[in-house]
Amino acid sequence: MPSRRFPLALLLALTLAGCATAPRAPVELNIVALNDFHGNLEPSKYNYKGADGKTETLRAGGIEVLSGALKAWRAEDKDLLVVGAGDLVGASPALSSMWADEPSIDAMNMLGLSASALGNHEFDAGRKELLRQQNGGCDSPRPDKACKLAPGFGGARFAYLATNVTDSATGKLLVPGWRIEDVKGVKVGLVGAVLQGTASVAMSSAIAGLTFADEAESINKAVPQMRAAGAQVLIALIHEGGSTVDAPDQPDCANLKGAIVDIAKKLDPAIRVVVSGHSHTGYLCKVDGRLVSQADAAGHLLTRIKMTVDPASGTVQSVAARNIILKPGDYAPEPQVSAFLANVKERSREQLARPIARLGVTMVARKSSEAGESPLGDLIADAIVAKMRDQGAQIGFMNPGGIRKDLEANADTTTTYGHAQAVLPFGNTLDLMDLTGAQIRALLEQQWARPAASESMVLQVSKGFSYRWDEKQPKGSRIVPGSVKLNGVPLDDNKTYRVVANNFLAEGGDNFPEFAKGTNRVATPIRDLDALIEYLGKTPDALAPSASLAASARIEKVR
Template structure:
């Protein structure tokens, strides 16, 4: 049914003049709205470092300073508290790897203390990082949503009976659940600051599947970062986003000072990603490479804040309200996070103290009964140590399902003998004292010839006693001190058979060795690398538990390192 309404009475000339004046004033007000500055703070690669850790600052002239203690939740909280007094609308964001490969104080509790600390810090959103997938897709969702149904039941909900999950949102536009064809976790989140809607869109490096365990990400696909971000922008615009900020867990490297804005020498995969982004994107917050930089790629600002909370990036973005995408200016600075630079956040101080106390109690938790104690790290004349054997066996056992055949452990990574208490029961604190660094395990391929070269790198000179690698059960080698450096290894065997120079073998080592640490550059040449995210300490304690009651089986049946007489 159509309803007819009477025609409106004509306006008088005076009324028309008033209406026209009001309309023009409204247009002028819209066109003349003053620009507004949106303040953001960014971090990346926190890795559960609730406490301050070692950092080498860079002076304005580029010179490296003396190592200091920096970062940690308390320093970050103090800075954010001070900056929010300047702007209560400040947006705090991150670029991934907030958890995973964490120190014991966080990893003991499935990183729940770190997530709670980030909630207290008022984090709004973070790109997912590859380490967020370390314990698999199920655990990432639990960390987001809360609850205790975890693939790590010995750690989850152990510090507190209830875990509420992250109040911030992990974002990954390029991670798709193959079963649904939709993003596995949200692609974006929209925040409002000073009347402006800011769209935060996240992505994780496309190569994530090669650096985490395949079983944990089954059914997920990791697409091109820039393509996924660009696809998300129209939906963000439809929800009113006036400014787009990209958070991506991928990065680059530069020799420029991490504290100086305007670097133009950024290299690495992030550069190509940035160049492919929609023109609306003017700011890209990055991670993954643990670098500090404040760079330009074309007309876009690209930042990273080192790692472990050592730096925070402050960002002041000037935008024209009512003009979507109109970013007039971006100012950035990296700020060192050092205790005492800002008044303490007492709530965070109390929280970290509580976690420390809970962790101290956990250090006394029994792990396993040993056949005999202590297990010594002292090497025999050939370079073989009982504790070195035990650790190499443990990391091999932890990665057998990845096809690993040989485990290597560096002697410098074994800090103390494995001791035990009454009844030869080793507690967690005693195992943690053996492997205190929180190193993760890396699997890779090496040829027989490369393994030979690796072993030759144990001797730096003819007078050197060698920095001997500890090796796992099933692998053995012989060496002769009378031969020249570079040709001392006289034989290598795996499961009783000689290694062939041209055959590829799957090996595992901690991430320090995997990067060529301890002067073993051959590790860095390994191919088909898999960053498992598994802590060497976890592998060690799991192996001790599994071996409990097996008696003398912890001792090698035959020598693994044989020195010619």
């Protein structure tokens, strides 16, 4: 009778063959995204709009609660992947900016950030400083700040990515365009891009010799390269954004508007997730079936993204996301992060606490009126004219985008260096120039001719300068004829006026090219911050309490 027993070798071979063909279980990838951190090492004010449409104001963010949240989530998944969408530094509070933003780079290292797209603010101090922040070292265009917190600076342990920024002289990318992370055996391709319009929001001298290409086209060109290197799952990190009426934690929102929508629609279908930035808005939207997310700014939110992936084919089976508010106390911070922050605060305490003036109010607001004018904008414009008056300055202009926070004061209305620096963190210097009356009128019309123009970009003007505008008129013709006046006298188109502005505006920044046409130019080494501090110090208690509540009606909107 023939034996029914299989030879041992044959049985083993069949068993191994069965194992080889057994399908692998889907893999869950957990990603955490942040954007527009802007050096906010400590919690800051966050206006949260809920699903009911009501707005709640609270304090959120700061590296302690961020570290605690990431520690808790890593306990759930040790392979957590942390990514960013740019503007990690720049426009930072004094606690970071007074040390050349090195504390913020160190903080991102401690949080375990893997990669981030470049943002426009990474270019604030020029390409040399950007590359120093990436690679480390002390050779900086800001020698008074660099390597002063500690004797050496190691640079970012995460990778800055931008596949659309090219050195015009060499034709090579300024930083790598993409990288691949191995997460649970899945090759995750991260590709970065900064907004193509960086030239309109950065000083021309800071980005000289660089070209900024179309975001979607550049990313799509990188996809075959990433595939060839083994990438299975593709995630785009893009420093460009949009806005929506939906709550920041509304899943699959369908009302996203803005530049990021057109970019997302042009992306290779293989890219299922787009982490965006720049517009300082929280959202979890769907654009042509792909997730487009943003986590507000300043670490107020973190976006938790869960992707289920077939590890054999790399097929993304599902994508889900949540925006989590980071309120201090919700997560126990990492002790090393708390110790680091305490050290930075102690090293900074004396300078930040230095009193500079008594305001007479506890806050001067940057919120603008319906016409686009703000009390704080008035104050800054007055300060820069006062500083340059002996050099002939008659009119001062300030861009509202350069005013980063309200000017706050202590309970006794004393404001400090730290308060003032939080308002003007860029370290911009003041430039003088001559503009004709006709050029000034053309400049004012450019407030609405800009791409994606809004009333929030209405220039702030100094005392004695006034005009009226009518939004019912077409762009290019909104300034009411005869309304542009200096000290009550209509501007003469053919007369020359001496104008002062920060060097960002003077170079045509924020899409105001008329500034760049100014003549008889003088670039001074005087910082706008120093002008503001001096002005406040010379005028103790001069700010009326109403200064915090209303602008001075220098700019009027026709009703």
